[in-house]
Amino acid sequence: MRHGHPDVDLGSPPRAPTVPLVVVFESVESGAATVEAEAPPGTRLVDLCDERNAPVPFSCRSASCGTCRIDVLEGAELLEPPRDEELDVLDIFGDDPARRRLACQAQVRAESGRIRVRPVDP
């Protein structure tokens, strides 16, 4: 026995294609290649850097030394807010956490968009 219209698939409405979040790592050296990587929410920038060999220097990797300080040129609001340990290091350097972060601590929070970062010029 058949019910309704078996040949008509009323399924869910079409969804807009999802544009993944992309992180662009620029180099401080002009003309050097940039590295772009897709990043789902929760991705740590340090892991992306390791995976893609991005041009960001690291040392302690634990919010102590400030080696991994990056300027966030675009998409700062797409990152999780800094925690106390990160804020303490940025404060030592007199950095504004709204535009400068630690790549060893920053984490992606959005599903789509574009974040562009560049290591602080030594």
Ligand code: FES
């Ligand atoms: S590598 Fe030392 S603070 Fe990030």
